[in-house]
Structures are given as C-alpha cells and as structure tokens.
Amino acid sequence: MRPSILLSTLALALVAQATSLTGNRALVLLDNLDDTDSYMELWNDFQSRDYNVTIRETSSPIALSRYDQREFDHLIFLSPKMKEYPKGMSAKAVVGFVADGGNVLLAASPELSSTLRELSREFDVEFDNRFTTVLDHFNYDDNLGNKQHDVIAVNPKTHMAKINAIVPQDAVSGPVLFRGMAHSVNPTNSLLTSVLWAPQEAYSWESVNLEEIADQDPNVSGKDISFVSVLQARNNARVAFLGSTEMLTDKFFNAKAKKHGEAETVSGNRKFIEELTKWTFREKGVLEVVAVEHHKVGELEAPAHYRIKDNMTYTIHLAEYHDGEWHPFSADDVQLELIMLDPYVRKTLDQIALTEESTVGSFSTTVQLPDQYGVFKFMVNYKRPGLGYVESVTTVGIHPFRHDQYPRFISQAKPYYTSAASMGVGLLIFSFVYLWGGLDSSAKTTKKA
Amino acid sequence: MAKLRSLLLFTLLASLSTVLAESWKVNNINIQVVSKDGAKKAEHKLEYPYAIQDLSAEPTDSLKLSFKLENSVRPHQAMVVFQSQDEFQDEVMVAASVKGSGKGRLELNFARGDTKFKYGTRKYSMTFLLGGPKVDEPYKYTLGHIEVKGPSVNPPTRPTRVEYKSQPEIHHQFRPDQKLINQAISGAFTILVLTPFAALFILWGQLGIKFEPLKALATKPLDLIAALVFFGSLAGIEYVFYSYWTHVTLFPVLQYLGVLSLVAVISGRSVLSTAQTRRLQRTAGSAKKEF
Numbered sequence: 131m132r133p134s135i136l137l138s139t140l141a142l143a144l145v146a147q148a149t150s151l152t153g154n155r156a157l158v159l160l161d162n163l164d165d166t167d168s169y170m171e172l173w174n175d176f177q178s179r180d181y182n183v184t185i186r187e188t189s190s191p192i193a194l195s196r197y198d199q200r201e202f203d204h205l206i207f208l209s210p211k212m213k214e215y216p217k218g219m220s221a222k223a224v225v226g227f228v229a230d231g232g233n234v235l236l237a238a239s240p241e242l243s244s245t246l247r248e249l250s251r252e253f254d255v256e257f258d259n260r261f262t263t264v265l266d267h268f269n270y271d272d273n274l275g276n277k278q279h280d281v282i283a284v285n286p287k288t289h290m291a292k293i294n295a296i297v298p299q300d301a302v303s304g305p306v307l308f309r310g311m312a313h314s315v316n317p318t319n320s321l322l323t324s325v326l327w328a329p330q331e332a333y334s335w336e337s338v339n340l341e342e343i344a345d346q347d348p349n350v351s352g353k354d355i356s357f358v359s360v361l362q363a364r365n366n367a368r369v370a371f372l373g374s375t376e377m378l379t380d381k382f383f384n385a386k387a388k389k390h391g392e393a394e395t396v397s398g399n400r401k402f403i404e405e406l407t408k409w410t411f412r413e414k415g416v417l418e419v420v421a422v423e424h425h426k427v428g429e430l431e432a433p434a435h436y437r438i439k440d441n442m443t444y445t446i447h448l449a450e451y452h453d454g455e456w457h458p459f460s461a462d463d464v465q466l467e468l469i470m471l472d473p474y475v476r477k478t479l480d481q482i483a484l485t486e487e488s489t490v491g492s493f494s495t496t497v498q499l500p501d502q503y504g505v506f507k508f509m510v511n512y513k514r515p516g517l518g519y520v521e522s523v524t525t526v527g528i529h530p531f532r533h534d535q536y537p538r539f540i541s542q543a544k545p546y547y548t549s550a551a552s553m554g555v556g557l558l559i560f561s562f563v564y565l566w567g568g569l570d571s572s573a574k575t576t577k578k579a
Numbered sequence: 580m581a582k583l584r585s586l587l588l589f590t591l592l593a594s595l596s597t598v599l600a601e602s603w604k605v606n607n608i609n610i611q612v613v614s615k616d617g618a619k620k621a622e623h624k625l626e627y628p629y630a631i632q633d634l635s636a637e638p639t640d641s642l643k644l645s646f647k648l649e650n651s652v653r654p655h656q657a658m659v660v661f662q663s664q665d666e667f668q669d670e671v672m673v674a675a676s677v678k679g680s681g682k683g684r685l686e687l688n689f690a691r692g693d694t695k696f697k698y699g700t701r702k703y704s705m706t707f708l709l710g711g712p713k714v715d716e717p718y719k720y721t722l723g724h725i726e727v728k729g730p731s732v733n734p735p736t737r738p739t740r741v742e743y744k745s746q747p748e749i750h751h752q753f754r755p756d757q758k759l760i761n762q763a764i765s766g767a768f769t770i771l772v773l774t775p776f777a778a779l780f781i782l783w784g785q786l787g788i789k790f791e792p793l794k795a796l797a798t799k800p801l802d803l804i805a806a807l808v809f810f811g812s813l814a815g816i817e818y819v820f821y822s823y824w825t826h827v828t829l830f831p832v833l834q835y836l837g838v839l840s841l842v843a844v845i846s847g848r849s850v851l852s853t854a855q856t857r858r859l860q861r862t863a864g865s866a867k868k869e870f
C-alpha cells in the first residue's frame with residue numbers, strides 16, 4: 131500500500147521532465163563550430179529524446195553552475211584539441227559538476243590536449259601520448275581504414291562488456307568502428323569499467339610516419355587498450371570516456387562496416403552510441419529505494435526497539451527506471467546485512483512475485499536477530515555493474531533481555547522449588563497437627579517410670 | 580611504339596608489385612631460450628604452421644626470435660603477443676626490430692620484461708604478428724606455447740579490484756543454551772529434600788496422635804468456624820505466596836496479604852486461646868496427679 135503511494139508521487143514529479151532523470155540541459159563543447167555539421171545525426175537523436183542542447187566553442191566563456199546550482203545537467207566534450215578551459219570552467223569545476231550529480235561524456239582523438247588528459251586522470255583514466263592512434267592490421271575496416279589500418283571494426287559479441295544494463299548484447303548488430311586514441315583504465319578501481327576494448331592484435335603507436343617499423347614495445351596493446359570506458363561515481367553520476375570523436379560522426383554512423391576478411395554490414399555505431407548515451411545521461415539503469423519496512427513477525431508496525439533473538443521481517447521496495455518510466459525491479463541477489471561494525475548476518479532477500487499491478491519490486495525475508503545487543507544497521511548495499519548504487523541504511527537498537535524475559539521455570543531447579551514449597555506445606559501440616567492433633571491433651575505425655 | 584611498350588611494361592610491373600605486396604613471406608624463423616649467462620638452453624627452427632609446445636624458461640632467461648622477411652615492403656608491426664593460458668588471459672606484446680635487409684630479431688629478457696610475466700608460473704601462447712599499412716593481408720603465425728616460471732623471491736601480486744557481486748551469506752552462531760545438569764540428579768535431590776517429612780510422620784506415628792480436639796470441635800460450632808477461618812486464612816496466605824511466585828506482582832500481593840493476615844490474626848486469637856486452655860488443663864491435671 132505505502133510503496134505505491136510513494137512511487138506515484140515520484141512519477142508525478144517526473145512527468146514534466148525529459149526522459150533523463152538528471153535533467154534535459156546538455157552542453158556540448160566543440161573545438162570549432164564548423165564541426166557541428168559532422169554530428170547532425172547525433173543532434174537529431176538528442177532532440178528526439180527531449181534534450182535541450184547548447185553548443186559552444188571552447189573559446190567562448192561558459193559557467194557550469196550559478197548560485198551553487200548546476201546550469202547544465204550533461205556535459206559533452208567533443209573538443210579534443212582544447213588547450214585551455216573556457217572562461218568560467220576549470221578541471222575543479224568539472225569534477226565539482228560530477229560531484230553535484232551532472233553527467234559527463236568525454237571524446238578524445240589523436241590530437242588530445244594535455245588539459246583533457248589531466249581531466250581524465252582525475253577519474254583514473256590514462257590516455258596515451260599525443261599523436262598516437264590505435265593500429266590493427268588484422269581487424270581494420272576495408273572501406274575507411276584501408277590506407278593506414280587505423281579504423282578498427284570491433285566485434286561487440288567478443289570485445290564489448292557483457293553488462294546488459296549499459297549496452298545490451300543484442301542491441302548492437304554490426305561491428306563498432308573506431309578511429310582514435312587508446313586509453314587504459316586503472317584495474318583496481320571498482321567504479322571504472324571498460325565497455326569496449328581492442329582486439330588482441332591491436333597496438334597504440336604514433337599516427338605519423340607509418341613507414342618506419344614500430345621497433346619498441348607499444349605502451350598499451352591488446353585488451354589493455356580501452357576504446358570506451360565508463361565510471362559511475364558514488365553519487366550515481368556517470369562519466370563516459372571515448373577514445374574517438376569520429377565514432378559519433380554521421381560518417382561512422384552511416385558507414386558500411388567491412389572488417390577485413392568478412393562480409394559487409396552496417397556499422398553498429400549508431401545503436402552503440404545511443405545505448406551508451408542513454409546510460410550515461412541516466413535514462414536507464416537507475417535504481418531507487420521506494421520504501422523500507424521492518425517489524426517483528428506477527429506485528430505490522432516497526433517497534434521502537436528490538437530485543438535479541440527476536441524474529442524480524444524486513445521488506446525493501448525497489449524500482450528501476452528505463453524507457454521514460456519507473457518499472458518494478460527484479461533480481462535474485464539483493465542481500466540484507468545486519469551490521470554493528472562488522473556484519474553479523476547476511477541474507478539474500480526473496481522477491482515477492484510480481485503481479486500486473488505491481489509498480490515496485492518487493493524483496494523480503496525473515497531473520498532472527500543475533501544474540502549480541504547494541505545499535506545495529508539494517509543495510510541493503512546493492513551495487514552491480516551498470517546499475518545505480520543502492521545503499522539503504524536503517525538504524526535500530528537491539529536490547530538485551532529484560533529481567534522478566536528469561537526462562538521462568540527450570541526443570542533442574544526442582545529441589546529448590548520443592549524445598550520452598552515444603553516450607554509452606556509443612557507449616558500448614560504442622561499447625562494442623564499442633565492445634566488439633568491432641569499432643570497436648572493426652573494423658574500419656576508424661577510417663578512415670 | 581616504344582612508348583606503348585614502356586607503358587605496357589610499367590603497368591605490368593605495377594600490377595606485379597601489387598601482387599607481390601599482397602602477402603608477407605617469412606623464412607628462417609628461429610626461436611631460442613637463452614639463460615642469464617648466454618648459454619643456449621633450447622633452439623628450434625620453426626616452419627609455418629608448426630607450433631612448438633614444450634618450451635620453458637626461468638625468470639632470468641631470455642627468449643630470442645630471429646626471422647628473415649622476403650618482402651621489399653617494410654612492415655610496421657613485427658611483434659609477438661604472449662597470452663597467458665589461465666583465467667586472466669593477460670596479454671603482452673613485444674616488438675621485433677627489422678633491418679633494411681629483411682633480417683628481424685626479437686629479444687625478450689623475462690626479468691626485465693613486463694610485470695605480467697612475474698605474477699607466477701604460467702603458460703603463454705606466442706603468436707607472431709606481421710602487418711603494415713601497404714599490405715592488405717597480415718601475417719599471423721602461432722609459434723607455440725612457452726612456460727615461464729615466476730620469480731621465487733618477492734613475486735609481484737596481480738592488482739585486484741573489489742568485484743560488485745553478491746557476497747557469501749553469514750549465519751549467526753547463537754550462543755549455546757546454558758548447560759544444565761542431568762534431570763536425574765535434580766530428581767534425586769528433590770526426594771532427599773522431602774525425606775524430613777518422612778521422618779516427621781514416622782516420629783508422629785510413634786508419639787501416637789489421636790486427633791481428639793478435632794473430634795471435639797464438631798460439637799462446638801463457634802470454635803469450628805474460628806478453626807476453619809484460621810486454617811483457611813493460613814492456606815490462603817500460602818496460596819498468595821504461590822501466586823506471587825508464578826505471576827502476580829508485588830502490590831496486589833501486599834493487598835491480599837494485608838486482608839488475609841488481618842483475618843488470620845482475629846481468628847487465630849480464639850483458636851490459639853482454646854489450644855492454650857487445653858494445654859493448661861493438661862499441665863494442671865498432671866500437676867494434680869503429681870501431687
């Protein structure tokens with residue numbers, strides 16, 4: 131009952147906005163306004179998804195926030211040559227923008243400037259040196275990459291992350307074409323995921339002077355070269371890094387991809403970029419905790435505090451956002467943890483079966499509280515690749531037994547019970563015999579020898 | 580005519596060069612494993628597509644590959660990619676240098692090579708890659724497998740990341756219930772506690788109780804009522820104690836006790852006074868007898 135009320139208010143709040151949960155104000159930065167013409171299909175795609183796109187050159191001043199409020203919701207860097215930030219912006223401002231909940235998409239090219247390289251370092255993404263490109267003599271595209279073997283046709287079935295929340299496996303039908311710079315992601319960073327990477331035979335080398343042999347070990351090669359990688363920050367803001375601005379151009383969207391040695395198909399760039407931008411701009415893969423309930427088994431309301439060894443039922447309601455509206459979330463691995471400094475109990479929640487009227491996915495379980503008293507957290511810490519982070523914490527107190535909640539009668543204490551009872555019974559018997567037993571009225575009490 | 584001939588020759592040569600440049604020709608592929616002090620541990624001549632399987636190298640060894648390229652075009656990529664054959668499938672790409680004559684050599688010292696070789700003893704597949712921008716068909720030759728032993732002292736650890744997935748369930752181990760003694764022992768002691776009653780009844784039996792005052796009560800109704808009320812109040816007080824032990828709280832118990840004790844005092848006075856008169860009669864009687 132309660133979750134549906136909360137969800138309907140949530141839905142009402144979003145009715146007037148665009149499909150993206152962050153907002154619909156997008157800012158695009160270009161090196162030169164003439165580049166606008168090469169991305170016409172991309173602008174059309176954004177328009178159809180109700181975005182309010184502002185296109186600026188990097189030379190014009192722009193402010194990302196005013197009076198501590200974000201001016202834009204999404205920031206798209208299609209300006210790899212940018213030497214200095216536009217007036218009003220800085221690396222700190224961009225990082226602050228992400229900390230504020232804004233999403234960023236950064237596309238590079240072999241002419242990537244050091245400013246953007248430094249910005250990517252803030253997010254643990256390391257681009258290769260300037261004027262390097264990714265070369266692959268085995269997987270190049272025959273139509274576009276014939277001359278220099280620098281346009282690589284990536285097979286989405288083998289070299290794309292199998293995370294359906296970001297780009298579903300069956301959405302991209304053809305190879306994804308890429309021409310640009312390699313970057314590598316920090317392998318120890320859990321927030322960073324590589325979405326598209328290079329085949330084994332690819333390597334990153336200088337894009338000029340291809341007559342000379344590459345006689346040194348390349349900086350990055352094979353699957354260490356990431357073409358597209360994404361980061362989801364702890365506040366659920368999303369940042370995407372692409373090594374190629376050309377991946378987003380009309381030329382590559384409409385290109386007929388012919389991987390060397392294979393048949394010709396349409397490139398999968400358009401669908402890939404569409405799904406990637408949908409994820410980056412928080413139009414899908416967003417989770418929300420709608421309601422949390424907990425109570426003792428047999429009761430309906432949450433008590434003021436619990437007692438050790440109580441049986442408690444915990445229910446959490448989760449919703450997932452995609453296709454412009456909230457849907458009930460389904461999963462089989464949502465876990466509840468009872469934590470006091472360390473988890474005492476961790477249990478997988480069972481999903482209550484969804485009906486046609488369900489607006490949220492409900493997950494519930496019954497747990498016996500541990501026999502350690504203290505202040506506990508009921509925590510659902512649900513983090514999965516591609517989905518928004520869910521961290522729901524409910525603090526409760528667990529009290530020890532009251533003096534009258536201990537076991538009352540112990541069968542091994544019978545001697546004590548019997549001795550106390552025998553005192554009382556003995557008093558009655560003795561007083562009966564004393565008063566009316568005739569011991570003090572018989573003449574036989576005194577005996578004379 | 581001469582012009583036409585030269586034109587024909589030119590086009591023929593041009594087409595020939597494109598035909599020639601379409602694929603790479605590699606000969607004399609020689610692979611060696613050399614120890615730290617230069618001694619050759621293994622040497623094999625390889626011919627496409629034969630793949631060598633039983634190569635192994637110590638962490639201080641070097642791998643040397645030499646080959647001869649028969650093409651006039653120089654390649655851009657002449658590299659060997661090593662792929663580890665475990666679940667991580669790490670890749671390392673090592674470049675060879677090719678001279679103008681076409682002679683190429685690659686030298687990889689595993690001690691100074693990529694850190695990936697040092698994570699542990701692993702088997703790697705070696706693939707020789709040859710490619711260039713002017714040639715459409717690249718050259719790939721899987722040379723075979725090599726087992727590279729990891730360093731025995733301080734091997735570096737592979738960087739790990741926290742994987743976001745469901746974690747193992749934790750079930751709380753409740754403290755075991757307090758251990759209690761055997762029921763038989765408590766039963767035995769209960770019987771022991773009741774033995775004084777047996778002694779009491781035996782001794783009373785020896786004294787010979789006849790319950791004469793009880794029979795006498797039947798004739799005196801006033802005394803009977805007092806006796807019943809007194810005994811009843813005593814029994815009631817015992818019952819109140821029992822109910823206090825089971826479920827009643829203090830203040831109601833005090834109320835009950837207050838009422839019952841009043842009754843007991845009032846009725847007890849008369850009962851005890853009759854008992855006293857009996858006792859005085861007995862002592863007076865015995866005093867008479869004595870005298």
